[in-house]
Amino acid sequence: RKEVExxxxxxxxxxxxxxxxxxxxxxxxxxxxxxxxxDCRKEPKLLMSVYSSGNEDGRFTAQLNRASQYISLxxxxxxxxDSATYLCVVxxxxxxxxxxxxxxxxxxxx
Amino acid sequence: NAGVxxxxxFQVLKTGQSMTLQCAQDMNHNSMYWYRQDPGMxxxxxxxxxxxxxxxxxxxxxxxNVSRLNKREFxxxxxxxxxxxxxxxxxxxxxxxxxxxxxxxxxxxxxT
Numbered sequence: 001r002k003e004v005e006x007x008x009x010x011x012x013x014x015x016x017x018x019x020x021x022x023x024x025x026x027x028x029x030x031x032x033x034x035x036x037x038x039d040c041r042k043e044p045k046l047l048m049s050v051y052s053s054g055n056e057d058g059r060f061t062a063q064l065n066r067a068s069q070y071i072s073l074x075x076x077x078x079x080x081x082d083s084a085t086y087l088c089v090v091x092x093x094x095x096x097x098x099x100x101x102x103x104x105x106x107x108x109x110x
Numbered sequence: 111n112a113g114v115x116x117x118x119x120f121q122v123l124k125t126g127q128s129m130t131l132q133c134a135q136d137m138n139h140n141s142m143y144w145y146r147q148d149p150g151m152x153x154x155x156x157x158x159x160x161x162x163x164x165x166x167x168x169x170x171x172x173x174x175n176v177s178r179l180n181k182r183e184f185x186x187x188x189x190x191x192x193x194x195x196x197x198x199x200x201x202x203x204x205x206x207x208x209x210x211x212x213x214x215x216x217x218x219x220x221x222t
Contacts, residue, residue: 042215046211089209096141096207097169100152100153102152
């Protein structure tokens with residue numbers, strides 16, 4: 001079993017819709033959680049950290065479910081520019097050695 | 111500010127050749143990282159440097175060496191390239207113990 005698993009997609013979603021995807025992690029001792037986005041053939045960019053109580057940044061909401069060992073990302077009112085691959089990243093006792101998921105590809109269609 | 115500058119952008123090597131990937135950041139960050147990204151897989155950490163003068167192995171260090179030349183620069187060396195090292199390489203930096211915040215544009219390396 002992979003340490004961090006994501007549905008590779010692609011998720012094809014019409015512009016303006018709400019989309020959500022999950023990421024599961026195997027190590028219950030994981031302490032830190034992040035979402036990055038990566039555009040095609042570009043470098044990853046930190047989208048948001050994920051906090052225990054859940055957090056929101058504009059149209060993006062991240063949630064953590066420790067009991068079931070998954071994190072989620074919800075995007076409301078999706079824009080064409082949201083098309084990207086979303087990477088789930090999990091850390092243990094430091095942020096130096098993070099475990100990266102392979103990503104979920106999102107395509108927003110007009 | 112340039113952020114993280116990584117060179118070269120592309121490189122083709124023959125098996126057994128050596129090369130050094132250069133990375134420099136101008137944000138005065140303490141921490142720097144080298145990752146590789148292969149199709150269908152998450153980024154994997156090769157080496158990191160928590161601060162100037164220190165380097166540590168990541169998940170996949172075999173076949174690589176690094177040098178933290180100063181606070182700005184962190185280079186990755188392949189002494190004897192192998193086809194299994196064909197990948198996209200990213201350098202990154204962060205402040206303190208935070209997650210990698212700034213990435214270079216990547217180096218696409220092909221080893222034939």
